[in-house]
Amino acid sequence: MALHTMTLAELTAGLESGEFTSVDVTRSLLDRIATYDAKLNALITVTGDAALAAAAKADADRAAGNVGMLNGLPVIHKDIFCTRGVKTSCGSKMLDNFISPYDAAIVERMTAAGAVVLGKANMDEFAMGSSNETSFYGPVHNPWDLDCSPGGSSGGSAASVAARFAPAATATDTGGSIRQPAALTNTVGIKPTYGRVSRYGMIAFASSLDQAGTITRTAEDAARVLGVMAGFDERDSTSVDAPVPDYLGEIGESIKGLRVGIVRQHFDEGLDAACAVKVKEAIAVLESLGATTVEVDLPNIDLSVPTYYVVAPAECSSNLSRFDGVRFGHRAENAEDLFDLYCRSRGEGFGDEVKRRIMTGTYALSAGYYDAYYLKAQQVRQLIADDFRKAFADVDVIAGPTTPTPAFKLGDKVDDPITMYLNDIYTIGANLAGLPAISVPCGFVDELPIGLHLVGTHFAESTLLRCAHQYQQQTDWHTACPEAFA
C-alpha cells in the first residue's frame, strides 16, 4: 500500500509495527506535493526541511518510548494559524510579509503530540469566501475537476487531503468553511462546538462564530486529531473549560436508537435534485444501522444567511481594524500623514471581498443603522438558536445536505456576492447557534462528490463522529480518489 494513500490510523499501525518510519512517510508526501501542487495551488508555504527534522525527532521519540497521539503523522495547517518562524499570510497581501512570532494553541498541541507539519494551506483571504478565489495567492483547484473550485474558505486544506498530500489538515469554519470544502472534495470536515477548540493564534474573522476543526478522509482520523486539538486554554477567553471525551475510544459504539431529524426546508427547491437523492440514500443507511428519522421544523432557518451577513461583517470590521500598517503587515510607502498611512495600507493590503465585508460591517454598526441591522440580526440569531433548541428536544442529530450543489466552476459565482453567499445556506445555522457539525462523503453527482451534513447539540462531537464513522463502515465513497491524484 502506497504511503500517501494511508489514513492516520493506517500510518499509526505501520509506524508502530516498524514497517516504515515517519521520515519515509514525510519524504514521500513532500515528493507528491512537489510533483502535483503546481496543478492545485493548495499550499502557500511548504516547510520541507522543518518537516523532515520533525519526522526524525518523532522517529527518535518513538524509539525512546515517547509516543504522542500524533507521533510521526504528517499534517498541513491552514494558513490562518500562526506558526512560529514561518510565514502566516491568512491568504492576504496584508500579511504576505508576516512571520509569526508564536504558535497557535492548536499548532502547539499537535506538535507536542508528535505531528509533522508539511506546510501551510491556501485559503480565501482572511477566510472570507466560499470558493478560495479571494486568496491573494490565487485560487485552489478542485482535485476532482481542475476547472472547479474546491470550496472555501478552507479550500487548500480540503484539496490537500483529497489529493493525498496529507491524511489530515487543520481548518476553520465561520459559516461553513470546513464543511463546504469537505463536501466538494470528498473529505470529512468537522466544525466543533463554539469554544471547544482554542482560537489562540487563529487569525480572527468573526469572533462569535469562528471555530477550528479538521479535514480528514475518515471520521476516525478526525476523532484522533480533534482529541488532541480540543480542550481548555486560558489564553482564549471563549475557550470552554469542560472535559474532552475520548472521541476515538467512543467511535465504535452503535448508533442504534439514534434519533435523526430531517428539516423539510433543507430539501426544497434550493437543493439540486440529484443531490437530494444521494442525501436521502445516506439517511437510509443511517436507518439501516438502527437510527430512526423524525421530521423537524426550523421555521427561521431561511433567515440564517442574511443574519450571518450582518453579524460576520460587523465582527470582521472590528477585528480587522488591527491592520493599520504600523505594528505588522503591509505598510504603504510615503504616507502624507497618519490617516493616509491607515487608509492606503489597508486599501493596498486587503482584497475586494475583504474590503466589501469590512464596509458592510462598518455600515451595519454605524450610527443610525445599528438597531436596524446588528441588533436585529442578533435577535433573529436568537430565534434561529431557539429553533435548534426546540428541534433537539426530539432528536439527537439533524441530517441533510452540506451544499445545494456539487462543486461549481471557478469564476462562475465570483461576480455576484449573494449567489456565492447562498452556497453556505445549510451550514451557517450551526455557526449562528454555536453547534457542532460534520460533513461526510455520501456519493457523486455528475462525477463530483457531495456531502451528508450532520448537526448535533452543544458538545456532541462524539455523537457526530460516531454517526459518521458508522456510516463510513457501511459505505466506501470516502475511499474514492480523484484519478489525476491516484
Add this chain to the structure above:
Amino acid sequence: MSLDKDQVQQIATLARLKLSEDEYAESVKKLSRIVDFVDQLSQADTSGVIPMAHPLDVAQRLRPDVVTEPNDRDHYQENAASVTDGLYLVPKVIE
C-alpha cells in the same frame, strides 16, 4: 435600500480604506445588493426577543488582573516596518 456614492465614501472613511474610482463604482453596486439582501431581516418578528450575546449563553470569563506576559518586544517588533529604540514610527501627528 440602495447606497449612493457619498454613503459609500463615508463608510470607506469610517473603515479607513482608500478606494480607487473603479472600486467605488463596484462597491456602490455590490454593497447595495448586500444591503437589499440583508433587509429581509426586517420581516422577522423579533418583538421581545433578547439579542444573542454569546452562542453558549454564558458570561465572559474573567481572570485576575496580574501580569502574565513576558516582555518580548524586540521579537514582536521584527514584523514592524519602522521602529527605533523599541518605538513604532508613524508619520508626524502633531505639528
